[in-house]
Amino acid sequence: MSGDGFSTIILTLVTFLPLVSGVLLMLFPRRDRDIRIFALVISLLTFILSLHLPVHFQRSQTEFQYQIDRQWVTTPNIHYHMGVDGISLWLVVLTTFLTPLCVLISWTSIHERVKEFFILLLILETALIGVFTSLDLFLFYFFWEATLIPMALLIGIFGHERKVYAAVKFFMYTMIASVFMLAAILWLYAHTGSFDFVTIRDQIMRGAVPQFPAAAQWLFLGFFLAFAVKVPLFPFHTWLPDAHVEAPTAGSVLLAGVLLKMGTYGMLRFNLGLFPEQARHNAWWVMTLALIGIIYGALVAMVQPNMKKLIAYSSVSHLGFVVLGIFSFTQAGLNGAMFLMLAHGISTGGLFMLAGILHERRHTYEISEFGGLASPMPVYAASYLVIVLASAGLPLLNGFIGEFLVLSGAFQAKAVYGILAATGVIWSAVYLLWMYQRVFHGKVTHPINNSLADLSGFEKIAIWPCAAAALVMGVAPIMWLGAIDPAVKAALTPFAQVASRMVGR
């Protein structure tokens, strides 16, 4: 696969282009307009470069592609090893897709410390892409922790009233949880002599790791805790509403759109990939927590008076679906989980942008402050409707495909999980549509809302790609699933082995 030169450096290019540009941006004079244009050009360039990945991706192959593997540090044996498969491929593209939109949506809303804002945004993009492309556990942890700083600073500097509290809470929650993952990674290194994901996986599968059976449960939990806080799985979700409500719009978009997926991606890649047996043993309580998350998140979302908090809790609910799908260990469930990750990234990213637009005009997220907005802002209302329906899982839009697949996977695993999870679909329609009705329908209740401006040019360019993507993904999911399916099948092979071994006993 690593035949020609470009396919070995493409991942490095996509990953580090934003970082290098961010560093260059530090040398720029403080001319805000130039900085914005520069950031937009770079993020668009990164997106275009990243499109190389799906276009030249060999869908039938299950190994990692576009690999690059160079020694970074000899002892400890750390490699600069990157590569993508059908799972991480789309998450990279999702990141590069959302970042230019974040730049656009921040065009006018960020007018202080513009330079710092875009530097942080670009650094964050590199860290996020790095998480999905690293195949060396050390490198993975490196990027994983590296996402914390720019995100916490984005929330803490550019956020709203309680920004410092939210930033510190976000930082401490995820930092403390991820040190357990570090301990687990160190254990794996001490007993395998390698940080390489593929090497470690093969050694575990061969049973060549000393003392592994005794430690496996703890290792599983070490990784799982770090991911569960990031997802966030109930009951580790309390940082999320705070972080979202206080974050600037672009921060929320990347937080909901990509950062949360780091957790579900990690579960899929590491918890399932390295510890299939433990994953199976622990599945019952993980799925239970996911179900609680689905229903609890939806019920809490329903009673939120604050639009952004409502969307944040809807994320808890939707990510519950993803975890449920992953731990169903069925082809449909995993396909659905993957697809839902992408769909949620786009629709929730879109919702946060729309909420941000409203906040910019009225400086509030309270739903009761609005009403009847459909008449002063028709284009806004129409765009909102598309995204809301995508998020609620209307057929022909992207959320439906993901939820449907997850539910069918959950039914295959255990019918009761499927039944309970299915109620979540109803709840999500309830809270989203009810919110839509209260904000847009009826008469304008507050006179000040009569004079609200409709979407500006920049805002249209930021929102419409989301709406378009939601539609295309809903109509032609095969474009995405074609690459996801073989990768998921490969991820599930150890489970077939585990199952047959169990039967053989």
Next chain:
Amino acid sequence: MIAGFSPTLPQGADYVRILPEIVLSVFGMIVMVLEPLIDEEKSQKVLGLIALAGTAGGVAASWFMAQSPGIAFWGMVQADGFSVFFHMLVIAIAGVVILSSYEYMAVQQIRAGEYYALILFGTVGVALMSSAVELVLIFIALEISSISSYVLAGFRRKEASSAESSLKYFLLGSFATAFFLYGVALMFGATGSTNIDRISAALRAGPLPMLAFVAVAFMFVGLGFKVAAAPFHVWTPDVYEGAPAPIVGFMSTAPKAAAFAVLLRILFVINVPGRIWLIWISAALSMTLGNIGALVQNNVKRLLAYSSIAHAGYLLVAFAAAPGLGTSAVMFYTAAYAAMNLGAFAIVSHFANSGERYVSLEDYEGLGRTSPFLAATLTIFLLSLIGIPMTGGFFAKFYVFSAAVKADLIWLTIIGVLNSGIGAYYYLRIIVVMYMREARKEVPVTPVPFALRLAVFLCLAATVYLGIFPGGTLQYAQDSAAQLVQQSLPGGPASAPLATIPPTY
């Protein structure tokens, strides 16, 4: 090597092996002699430059020392990769401290002569500590460095807090060195020698005398005080608070590094079994007490004092690990810690202004706006102290914990990683007030002079270099650690006939 004792005079090579000490002493004396001859106006600059030249000469001399490894002065001093590493490190520290004192002296109205001379003499002491292999010589070197630090701590003569700091340090320090000396005497009683290699050989030859345990414990108390490890850490916050800020930077890095070097020699070369528990408890206590103490501090100097206790704890974790890995991890950690801590103190000393008025957290509010350069660099040093990727602090912690996991010290590792999670909070507090709060107080921000800029830049370069290309330094540390550990193994150089003064009892 001289076979047996012969009353020959030292050879030329013997002098090369202590060349750095000679160069530093000569420059120290030049500074003292010149001081009364130059009028006070000019002396600040001239003497500072001479002292700086002294450290440059010292680094060059260390290079010559590295070219002729071996034992000098009848087995008192050993020039090997290990001692060269610490020579380079402490002399570089002295250089950076001199650079960052440059402006500080003028602002605080401190007379330059004795100040620079004492820094150089103190450096002689700490450098000698790292190459001495004779316990009595180690004690003398320890005294040279300690007495210089006692005086330097009291250099802000007009401040009561500085006098308190000096006196406290002196009284408690003398007490602690007495413990060390007691330990040396007991070790002599147990083995009949004060030479580390001979002690090691004697202990390996016969059954372990009880006295040797007690001796090692006593020496650990003395050195534990120097490195500010719990439960011998209580002096640290008060002394650091009162002493001049650049000197705190010096005290918290150079004598600490040297004391760790001595500990490495004593613990790993003498290698008394059972040392693990001594270290285990001290490490766990230092990390926990240091971090908890730092959480509630409002004075930046005190906060960094508690943080240095915590870092001593992380370093001690490596001592509980296997000798080879542990030694290289300690060496890397001391270097990384020196870079980030010196950098932080350089900025604190600039910002403190005359009389060190501005050292509380409130004074740092809004620094991100008023002085972007200082704030950004301080942020990087703090992130490194937290242990965030791309900084030296990350790899330092990583190696330490990695060595601990390899030695199956899982619980100590978990305490360590949890602590580093908690520790993130108070470093983050400083970043938060700098960037996320508006200044409430009028705090003058003076332009950053060239010397300080250079000092900060050097620390920054070292921090980032160690964070991105740790390989070279670590490789060097591992090679010299391997040499050192060889001595403790049967059949190593230690069992060859030693050239020492015969015991004179």
